[in-house]
Amino acid sequence: MNPQAIIDGLIAGSTIGLGAIGLTLTYSILRFANFTHGDFLAWGAYLSLSLMGLIGGLLAELGVRLAPFSFTLALPLAVVGGIALTVLLALALDKLLFGRLRARGADAIIIVMASFGASMALRSLLEFIYTAQPAYFTTALQIAKPLGLGLRATPDQLLVIGMTFVLVAVLHLIVTHSAMGRAMRAVSENPALAGVYGIDVAQIVRLTWIIGAGMACIAGVMAGLLVQIRPYMGFDLLLPLFAAAILGGIGSIPGAMIGGLIIGLAEAFAVQIVGAEWRAAISFVILVLVLMLRPQGLFGKAGG
Amino acid sequence: MTVLTVQDLRAGYDRDLAIVKGVSFGVPAGQSLSILGPNGAGKSTLIKAMAGLVPCFGGAVHLTGQDVTGLAPHHLIRRGLGFVPQTENIFTRLTIRENLQIAAQLLARPRREERIEAMFTMFPDLAARPRSLAGALSGGQRQMLAAARALLTEPSVLILDEPSAGLSPKLVGQVFDTLRRISAAGVTLLLVEQNVRAALALTERTLVLVDGQVAHDGPSAPLADGALLGRLFLGHRAEAMP
Numbered sequence A: 001m002n003p004q005a006i007i008d009g010l011i012a013g014s015t016i017g018l019g020a021i022g023l024t025l026t027y028s029i030l031r032f033a034n035f036t037h038g039d040f041l042a043w044g045a046y047l048s049l050s051l052m053g054l055i056g057g058l059l060a061e062l063g064v065r066l067a068p069f070s071f072t073l074a075l076p077l078a079v080v081g082g083i084a085l086t087v088l089l090a091l092a093l094d095k096l097l098f099g100r101l102r103a104r105g106a107d108a109i110i111i112v113m114a115s116f117g118a119s120m121a122l123r124s125l126l127e128f129i130y131t132a133q134p135a136y137f138t139t140a141l142q143i144a145k146p147l148g149l150g151l152r153a154t155p156d157q158l159l160v161i162g163m164t165f166v167l168v169a170v171l172h173l174i175v176t177h178s179a180m181g182r183a184m185r186a187v188s189e190n191p192a193l194a195g196v197y198g199i200d201v202a203q204i205v206r207l208t209w210i211i212g213a214g215m216a217c218i219a220g221v222m223a224g225l226l227v228q229i230r231p232y233m234g235f236d237l238l239l240p241l242f243a244a245a246i247l248g249g250i251g252s253i254p255g256a257m258i259g260g261l262i263i264g265l266a267e268a269f270a271v272q273i274v275g276a277e278w279r280a281a282i283s284f285v286i287l288v289l290v291l292m293l294r295p296q297g298l299f300g301k302a303g304g
Numbered sequence B: 001m002t003v004l005t006v007q008d009l010r011a012g013y014d015r016d017l018a019i020v021k022g023v024s025f026g027v028p029a030g031q032s033l034s035i036l037g038p039n040g041a042g043k044s045t046l047i048k049a050m051a052g053l054v055p056c057f058g059g060a061v062h063l064t065g066q067d068v069t070g071l072a073p074h075h076l077i078r079r080g081l082g083f084v085p086q087t088e089n090i091f092t093r094l095t096i097r098e099n100l101q102i103a104a105q106l107l108a109r110p111r112r113e114e115r116i117e118a119m120f121t122m123f124p125d126l127a128a129r130p131r132s133l134a135g136a137l138s139g140g141q142r143q144m145l146a147a148a149r150a151l152l153t154e155p156s157v158l159i160l161d162e163p164s165a166g167l168s169p170k171l172v173g174q175v176f177d178t179l180r181r182i183s184a185a186g187v188t189l190l191l192v193e194q195n196v197r198a199a200l201a202l203t204e205r206t207l208v209l210v211d212g213q214v215a216h217d218g219p220s221a222p223l224a225d226g227a228l229l230g231r232l233f234l235g236h237r238a239e240a241m242p
Helices: A004-030 A037-058 A074-103 A108-130 A155-177 A179-189 A191-196 A201-226 A233-248 A253-273 A276-293 B043-050 B073-079 B096-104 B109-122 B139-152 B169-184 B196-202 B227-233
Strands: A145-148 A151-153 B002-011 B020-028 B032-036 B056-063 B081-084 B157-161 B188-192 B205-210 B213-219
Touching: A004 A037, A004 A151, A004 A155, A004 A179, A004 A201, A004 A233, A004 A253, A037 A074, A037 A108, A037 A201, A037 A233, A074 A108, A074 A201, A108 A233, A151 A155, A155 A179, A155 A201, A155 A253, A179 A191, A179 A201, A179 B096, A191 A201, A191 B073, A201 A233, A233 A253, A233 A276, A253 A276, B002 B043, B002 B188, B020 B043, B020 B056, B020 B188, B020 B213, B032 B043, B032 B196, B043 B056, B043 B081, B043 B157, B043 B188, B073 B081, B081 B139, B096 B109, B096 B139, B109 B139, B139 B157, B139 B169, B169 B188, B169 B196, B205 B227, B213 B227
Parallel strands: B032 B188, B032 B205, B081 B157, B157 B188
Antiparallel strands: A145 A151, B002 B020, B002 B056, B205 B213
């Protein structure tokens, strides 16, 4: 077996893990499975791509390549704007759709169905605006450098893995050690009691969308940077995202990340063992096994 | 000075089926008040409406002279109204200290640790293991943590919904000892309680609610023999009794 599957799995797992963080937070605090989350990844990638083109056009000096990476300085700046716009998209969707349903006391299944419909609308709109043709952040070729033990990775790939671990560590520290994180965990456990404790639950809901959409945008850009971006990229990632969030335990940020890495590695090894055509089935198999054997996931609490 | 005034309050879960039907009363600062009544009388709904957890359809609630009718719970706590729900009144997946830290967030930064330590002094059981998950506490200790959380922000009025529900007699004694200390410290206390004897012994004044309306409002002591209370629970109004 080619050990390169480890690097391939870590790279895929990084994207899945970052994406699953938003999903797990939304699920734990708003208590519904948000199907639009995959589209936040795709919208984040496309919005960042558009901003990158805009920034590159306006400020030619930012078009210099950031060696050893394949992209220019315009990309990190565009990602900052892309995160802001993706967050605005998520907040607008909550204001116009999910928030109204919550205010009416709609059942979770109604909100899930609404998210499914919104997901299709967002995807179609993306395809309408950008067409179904793949787009690229960079067309520069990178040579994978040897890392030892028969492993190879490009600088972009190493950046993606490194950034993911830094982001997850920072986010985990915020949630476990800050007042904001305590409030998020409190709302996740009991929103009505959180109000009695003096927590502004609406503010925590907004914060959840901000973190989730922000992480989704970064995950979308990472996926786009290493492969390509397509309007359906988020939809294609939905099953691995859900599998990672459930495997890690709903509400657990490190759990989502570790779940993402396990899914990514399982997919990469499956490609070598049973063939690439079975790659997509792996997430489904893991999801079913977790739901049957440990429904609370690796880091979730039974009955919670 | 009257710290809390409830005027002709109508509240419930459905506008066409009000559970609280025009309740009025006032509470002077520092007084302790029991709200008693048979099951389904609307006691819990009344205090939940005052705490912003149940919609009000009419009437008003004034706290230290300000109209707070229908305000969300997180606004009410900032205005000085502390509420301790009957069940699920602490965050079990957070530590004891984290439960208190959340409440302390409402205070100015320099006072936060000082007030948390004050609560640990008041409730030494909680101070013994502040980093333990609150879910590991016994029923009585949970009620203490819930009370400590509510008291931490020094509310003008503390409302408790059946603090002894589901507790063993020994723990009930502990909880009422705690409430006695809170009341003695000058906190205005409102208490909905099924343990009538303990509630009457604790509070100076009792409001009896029957079918969403006030059937009696007066000192607690005369109700202690049980006869008057029994007749009130059966629906007789105090002024109609011999």
